[in-house]
Amino acid sequence: MTPNDPYPDVDDDTLVARYAMGDQSAARALTTRHASRLIALGYRMLGDRAEAEDVAQEALMRLWKTAADWQAGGAKLSTWLYRVASNLCIDRLRRARSEPLDAAPEQIDEAPSVEARLQTQSRAAALHAALATLPERQRLAVSLRFLDDLANPEIADIMELSVDAVESLLARGKRALAAQLRPMGDAL
Amino acid sequence: MTRTPQDRSEDAFLADLFAEEASPAPSTQFLERVTADAAEVAAARRVIVAAPTPRPRFSFAGWFQGMGGAVAAMATAMVIGIGVGYADPGAIAGGISLSYSDEGTGWSGVEEFDLDLVDTFATEG
Known part of the structure; x- marks a missing residue:
């Protein structure tokens, strides 16, 4: 609550x-x-x-x-x-x-690479930079998954997709995020 | 979909990252804006609920329909009155009071009929 x-x-x-x-x-x-x-x-x-x-x-x-x-x-x-x-x-x-x-x-921030952001900004900024690289539906599925720890059927309901489609989006999204963020392991 | 150790590792890694980023508390301005929205929508709804129902508008079709019903009722009453007058002239002393109403036009009232005509028929008979 x-x-x-x-x-x-x-x-x-x-x-x-x-x-x-x-x-x-x-x-x-x-x-x-x-x-x-x-x-x-x-x-x-x-x-x-x-x-x-x-x-x-x-x-x-x-x-x-x-x-x-x-x-x-x-x-x-x-x-x-x-x-x-x-x-x-x-x-x-x-x-x-x-x-x-x-x-x-006018865009002042020209979307620097994840590594560049990491050098000057926090973990949250790096996470956001990595999220921003995902296609919007993967980004939404991953955000909902880790927001309130929502279960896949509820994410499917929110996104009006099948549970299988959500699982597929989540798998690809999480893999892409982890691939970007893991190499920074120590810094994160 | 079967979860592999890699899936679990990614989940844990990302959950850890996301967990650090607490949900931002709404700003005071945000709360004021949302509260004002809620009050505005509620006020608009009260106005709609309280608005008077529109008065029925005059319609010639309805008026003629009402008049037709009334005339038919009057004619029927006269025929009945004449019939009664023939049968028993003493049964009709003063006249006939006819009340009528028409829901279509909302037209209603009471008509008093002079029964001279009935009396004439009755006395002639």
Whole structure:
């Protein structure tokens, strides 16, 4: 359970129903419970804290709008939120790719190699640099796997893929990450 | 998929790396923005729920339909009245009170009919 959760004994479905009935404290509780993980997912996918917060805010906004129609006992709220946030991240990555270079903000950081980053930055920076080299769906699968220790069926549910497809993405993603990061073993 | 020792080793290695990176706590500004969003959506929903239901609009079709029903009812009542007048002129003393309503137009009321005509038929009979 999340620290500072004002309603640790109240489940997500009940909080959503309370918010739909006008209880604003239920919205604060849901935010406290889920925002950190949504921001973490956004950060791992996008590599930018402000963008990660935008994604988490948008995912929660969609929850507020859906609350009155939320079906208790249906999809797990955390799974639904991860799915919304994942899709928002992928949309942003694709939009950024399709923007013409002239319209894109000037990149100061020219994506240095993992080794170069490692020399000046922390383990986290190296991890992010390595994650950024993965195709977006591998990156998402690996991030979800190590975020909250999610099981493969839940990742499959979030990504709307079969469990076999998730296993394949995870195997390739983890292998690629480990191949990049292991040689730095001592430094990491 | 069978997990090999290499898989387990990669898992442990990466889990260790990811674990060091704690989930970032949301900033105060973030929490304020999200709280404001939630309040705004809730307020918008209250406005929608509280909005009055639209009043029914006048429709000629409905009006004619209502009028048709009323005229038919009046005609039926007159025929019944005439029939009763023939059968027993004393049974109709003052007249006939006819109430009617039409759900389609919401038109309703009470009509009082003068039974001179019925009396005439009755006395002639």
